[in-house]
Amino acid sequence: xxxxxxxxxxxxxxxxxxxxxxxxxxxxxxxxxxxxxxxxxxxxxxxxxxxxxxxxxxxxxxxxxxxxxxxxxxxxxxxxxxxxxxxxxxxxxxxxxxxxxxxxxxxxxxxxxxxxxxxxxxxxxxxxxxxxxxxxxxxxxxxxxxxxxxxxxxxxxxxxxxxxxxxxxxxxxxxxxxxxxxxxxxxxxxxxxxxxxxxxxxxxxxxxxxxxxxxxxxxxxxxxxxxxxxxxxxxxxxxxxxxxxxxxxxxxxxxxxxxxxxxxxxxxxxxxxxxxxxxxxxxxxxxxxxxxxxxxxxxxxxxxxxxxxxxxxxxxxxxxxxxxxxxxxxxxxxxxxxxxx
Amino acid sequence: xxxxxxxxxxxxxxxxxxxxxxxxxxxxxxxxxxxxxxxxxxxxxxxxxxxxxxxxxxxxxxxxxxxxxxxxxxxxxxxxxxxxxxxxxxxxxxxxxxxxxxxxxxxxxxxxxxxxxxxxxxxxxxxxxxxxxxxxxxxxxxxxxxxxxxxxxxxxxxxxxxxxxxxxxxxxxxxxxxxxxxxxxxxxxxxxxxxxxxxxxxxxxxxxxxxxxxxxxxxxxxxxxxxxxxxxxxxxxxxxxxxxxxxxxxxxxxxxxxxxxxxxxxxxxxxxxxxxxxxxxxxxxxxxxxxxxxxxxxxxxxxxxxxxxxxxxxxxxxxxxxxxxxxxxxxxxxxxxxxxx
Numbered sequence: 001x002x003x004x005x006x007x008x009x010x011x012x013x014x015x016x017x018x019x020x021x022x023x024x025x026x027x028x029x030x031x032x033x034x035x036x037x038x039x040x041x042x043x044x045x046x047x048x049x050x051x052x053x054x055x056x057x058x059x060x061x062x063x064x065x066x067x068x069x070x071x072x073x074x075x076x077x078x079x080x081x082x083x084x085x086x087x088x089x090x091x092x093x094x095x096x097x098x099x100x101x102x103x104x105x106x107x108x109x110x111x112x113x114x115x116x117x118x119x120x121x122x123x124x125x126x127x128x129x130x131x132x133x134x135x136x137x138x139x140x141x142x143x144x145x146x147x148x149x150x151x152x153x154x155x156x157x158x159x160x161x162x163x164x165x166x167x168x169x170x171x172x173x174x175x176x177x178x179x180x181x182x183x184x185x186x187x188x189x190x191x192x193x194x195x196x197x198x199x200x201x202x203x204x205x206x207x208x209x210x211x212x213x214x215x216x217x218x219x220x221x222x223x224x225x226x227x228x229x230x231x232x233x234x235x236x237x238x239x240x241x242x243x244x245x246x247x248x249x250x251x252x253x254x255x256x257x258x259x260x261x262x263x264x265x266x267x268x269x270x271x272x273x274x275x276x277x278x279x280x281x282x283x284x285x286x287x288x289x290x291x292x293x294x295x296x297x298x299x300x301x302x303x304x305x306x307x308x309x310x311x312x313x314x315x316x317x318x319x320x321x322x323x324x325x326x327x328x329x330x331x332x333x334x335x336x337x338x339x340x341x
Numbered sequence: 342x343x344x345x346x347x348x349x350x351x352x353x354x355x356x357x358x359x360x361x362x363x364x365x366x367x368x369x370x371x372x373x374x375x376x377x378x379x380x381x382x383x384x385x386x387x388x389x390x391x392x393x394x395x396x397x398x399x400x401x402x403x404x405x406x407x408x409x410x411x412x413x414x415x416x417x418x419x420x421x422x423x424x425x426x427x428x429x430x431x432x433x434x435x436x437x438x439x440x441x442x443x444x445x446x447x448x449x450x451x452x453x454x455x456x457x458x459x460x461x462x463x464x465x466x467x468x469x470x471x472x473x474x475x476x477x478x479x480x481x482x483x484x485x486x487x488x489x490x491x492x493x494x495x496x497x498x499x500x501x502x503x504x505x506x507x508x509x510x511x512x513x514x515x516x517x518x519x520x521x522x523x524x525x526x527x528x529x530x531x532x533x534x535x536x537x538x539x540x541x542x543x544x545x546x547x548x549x550x551x552x553x554x555x556x557x558x559x560x561x562x563x564x565x566x567x568x569x570x571x572x573x574x575x576x577x578x579x580x581x582x583x584x585x586x587x588x589x590x591x592x593x594x595x596x597x598x599x600x601x602x603x604x605x606x607x608x609x610x611x612x613x614x615x616x617x618x619x620x621x622x623x624x625x626x627x628x629x630x631x632x633x634x635x636x637x638x639x640x641x642x643x644x645x646x647x648x649x650x651x652x653x654x655x656x657x658x659x660x661x662x663x664x665x666x667x668x669x670x671x672x673x674x675x676x677x678x679x680x681x682x
Contacts, residue, residue, distance in 0.1 A: 009428070013494075085350070127401075
C-alpha cells in the first residue's frame with residue numbers, strides 16, 4: 001500500500017471540489033504578482049484602499065483577491081489589514097532577494113500552461129501537444145526566459161550541488177556545465193574554488209545570460225562558452241566534473257544513456273558527473289513535489305519523465321559510471337545524483 | 342490576528358510553487374473524467390495497460406496522469422496497480438450515485454474558467470470580464486447546464502434545507518422556490534410534506550429540467566412553474582415559505598435587499614424566507630471553501646459576493662424580516678439562513 005492515508009480516510013467531497021477549483025489558486029497568484037500586490041502589502045499600511053490605489057485596481061477586486069491569498073497562506077490578515085506571512089515576505093515581495101515572481105512568470109508562460117487545456121489529448125497521445133518537440137525543440141526561446149527567470153529558484157541549490165561536486169577534490173579543476181541556462185551552478189563552483197575553470201554549454205542566446213551572471217559574480221575570466229546542442233557539439237575536455245542540471249528529465253532513457261556515455265568519454269578517469277533532478281521514490285507518487293514533476297514532462301516534452309533513483313542509477317551504470325549516489329538537497333524537492341567515471 | 346498559523350510558520354517556498362502549479366490539479370481532474378479513468382479504475386484490474394486500453398490512451402500518459410491523481414488523494418496505488426480511495430469511489434466513479442463528474446463539467450465550463458485568464462484585469466475593473474452581466478445575464482444558458490449538472494452537489498443539501506424550512510410547520514403549505522434550477526430544494530419539501538404545493542421560478546428552459554426532476558420524484562402534480570426573472574415576475578402567493586438558494590451571492594447588497602422586500606410581501610405573516618449560501622466568518626477568510634467562493638463571484642458577476650452572516654442578517658432586517666438565524670449544514674460549506682416575515 002503506497003498511499004494508506006488517502007485510502008483509509010472517509011470519503012470527502014471537499015477534496016474533489018478543491019481540485020476542481022485549484023486553477024483559481026494559480027490565477028490568483030499570477031494576478032497578484034502582475035498587480036504588484038505583494039509590494040503594496042510589504043510597504044503598508046495594508047488596508048484595501050491603499051493596496052487598490054497602489055495596484056490601480058478596484059477595491060472590490062482587491063479585497064476579494066487579498067482574502068483569497070490569505071485563505072491560501074500567502075498573506076495574513078489582521079482586522080481589515082493585510083500583512084505578509086513569512087513565506088510571502090521572503091518569496092513574493094519583490095523587495096526580497098529571494099523573490100520568486102520571475103519564476104512564477106516562467107512557470108506560468110504559455111508554453112508551460114497551454115498544454116494543460118489539452119491534457120486529455122496529451123494523455124491519449126502520450127506526448128506534449130506543443131509544436132515539434134515542445135520544450136526540447138532546438139533553440140526554443142523559452143530557455144532564454146528560463147535562464148533569465150529561474151535564478152531565484154535555482155540559486156539556493158547551487159551551494160549544495162557545488163559541495164557535492166567539490167567534495168574531496170584537490171588541485172585545479174575543469175568543469176563542463178551542460179545546459180548551463182543561467183549558469184549559476186558552474187559559477188558557484190568557480191566561486192567556491194579559485195582554480196576551477198568552467199565551460200558553459202547551451203544555446204548561444206542562453207549563454208549570453210550565463211555570461212552576464214559570471215561577470216556579476218566576478219568569475220568571467222574563468223568562464224568559457226560552448227554554444228550548441230549537448231547532443232551535437234564536441235565537449236572537448238577532459239574534465240574533472242560535468243554538471244547535468246535539470247536536463248535528463250526532458251528525454252527518454254536511451255537518449256539519457258547516450259548522453260551519459262558521451263559525458264563519460266569527456267571525463268578524466270575518476271571524474272564526476274552530477275545531475276540535478278526531481279527524483280521521486282520508487283512508488284513514483286512520493287514525495288509529492290518531486291513526483292508531480294512528471295506531469296510537467298508529460299505536458300511539455302515528447303518522452304521525458306521524473307526518473308526514480310533506480311532508473312537514474314541504471315542509466316549511469318549502462319554508461320560506464322560507478323559508485324552512483326543520491327544526495328537529496330534538504331528543504332528542496334531536488335536531488336543531486338553523482339557517478340564516477 | 343485572523344491567520345496566526347500561516348503568519349508564524351517558517352518561510353516555505355513550497356507553498357508558492359504549489360500555488361504556481363495548482364492549475365495542473367484542475368487540468369488532471371478534468372482529463373481523467375474525460376478519459377473515463379475513474380470507471381476504469383473501479384472496474385479493475387487497475388494496471389496501467391488496462392486503464393490505457395479502456396481510455397484509448399497511451400501508457401506513458403496514463404501512468405503519469407494516474408500517479409498525479411494518487412499524489413492528489415483521488416486514487417490510491419498498490420504496487421503498480423491503481424485503486425479507488427473512498428473519496429474517488431464515492432465522488433468520481435461514474436458508477437456511484439454521488440458521482441460529481443457532471444459538477445466538475447459545470448465548474449470547468451468556459452464561462453466559469455475563461456475569466457481566470459484575465460484575473461488581473463477583473464481585479465482592476467472590479468467586475469467579471471464576461472460579456473454583459475456575466476453569469477447573471479438574463480436567460481444565460483449556463484443556468485440550464487447548472488440545472489442539468491449540479492444535482493449531485495446540491496442533492497445532499499436538500500434534506501437539511503427542507504428540515505429547517507419545515508420545522509414546526511403544521512397544515513398545508515405553499516412554497517415558492519426562486520431560482521429553482523434543478524428544482525431539488527422545492528421537490529424535497531414536496532417529498533417531505535404531502536400537503537405542500539411548490540412553485541418553481543426560473544428561466545423557462547431551466548424550469549423544464551426542474552419539471553423533469555419533479556416527475557422523477559413523483560411530485561409533479563403539486564409542482565407549478567413560474568417562468569421569468571425573479572426581479573420582474575409577479576410572485577403571486579401568499580406563501581408559507583420562499584426558498585432563495587444559491588441566488589443572493591450573485592448581486593450587490595441593494596439588489597438583495599430589494600429582492601428580499603419583494604419576497605417579504607409575498608409571504609404570509611410569520612412565513613419563512615430561507616437562503617442557501619456560502620457564508621464565511623466575519624474575517625472573510627475562513628472557513629476556506631465558503632470564503633474562497635467570493636473569487637467565483639468576482640470572476641463571473643458584476644457585483645456578487647460571499648456575504649457574511651452579519652451582512653445577510655442586515656439585508657433581512659432591512660427588508661422587514663425578524664428572528665434571522667444561520668443553520669450551517671454539517672459536512673458541507675453551505676449555510677441555510679432563515680428569517681420570518
